[in-house]
Amino acid sequence: xxxxxxxxxxxxxxxxxxxxxxxxxxxxxxxxxxxxxxxxxxxxxxxxxxxxxxxxxxxxxxxxxxxxxxxxxxxxxxxxxxxxxxxxxxxxxxxxxxxxxxxxxxxxxxxxxxxxxxxxxxxxxxxxxxxxxxxxxxxxxxxxxxxxxxxxxxxxxxxxxxxxxxxxxxxxxxxxxxxxxxxxx
Numbered sequence: 001x002x003x004x005x006x007x008x009x010x011x012x013x014x015x016x017x018x019x020x021x022x023x024x025x026x027x028x029x030x031x032x033x034x035x036x037x038x039x040x041x042x043x044x045x046x047x048x049x050x051x052x053x054x055x056x057x058x059x060x061x062x063x064x065x066x067x068x069x070x071x072x073x074x075x076x077x078x079x080x081x082x083x084x085x086x087x088x089x090x091x092x093x094x095x096x097x098x099x100x101x102x103x104x105x106x107x108x109x110x111x112x113x114x115x116x117x118x119x120x121x122x123x124x125x126x127x128x129x130x131x132x133x134x135x136x137x138x139x140x141x142x143x144x145x146x147x148x149x150x151x152x153x154x155x156x157x158x159x160x161x162x163x164x165x166x167x168x169x170x171x172x173x174x175x176x177x178x179x180x181x182x183x184x185x
Contacts, residue, residue: 003039010028011024011039016045021036102137108137110134110135110136111133111134119137119139120137120139120144120149121145122153135149
């Protein structure tokens with residue numbers, strides 16, 4: 001299909017009326033939407049009449065409603081492994097890592113070949129050394145580690161930074177030193 005003068009004039013008219021490229025292609029017949037767009041650009045017809053759909057602008061009410069809902073309910077539901085959750089109780093103080101590793105007797109130490117389904121899989125030592133082994137104690141149901149190593153591996157979640165900042169407002173370092181100096185005087 002060739003673009004003759006009659007078809008180009010009809011294209012200009014339909015484009016200025018605000019019809020889409022697909023609608024113009026349908027009216028012209030024998031031409032694709034992309035061919036219409038290409039011809040419009042070659043003719044330099046970038047300016048066009050706005051449609052009524054483009055003129056009507058209404059504010060979106062959903063954004064404000066979504067923000068209100070986010071404030072009302074927690075963003076994340078409690079998830080995770082229940083075996084890990086049962087290890088941590090609010091009245092129990094958080095785990096502080098031991099300076100020393102558990103002393104595992106030689107007969108309880110496991111290599112990768114001797115691990116069983118109920119053995120703790122906590123690695124001890126350097127895998128490239130001959131004395132490398134796994135804990136081998138009885139593991140907690142649902143976890144790969146014994147109770148000692150599970151407490152070490154799975155720390156209770158800390159409060160989110162955003163929530164911590166709201167609860168305890170941060171004081172800039174300069175303000176702290178200035179208030180300290182004024183208290184000393």
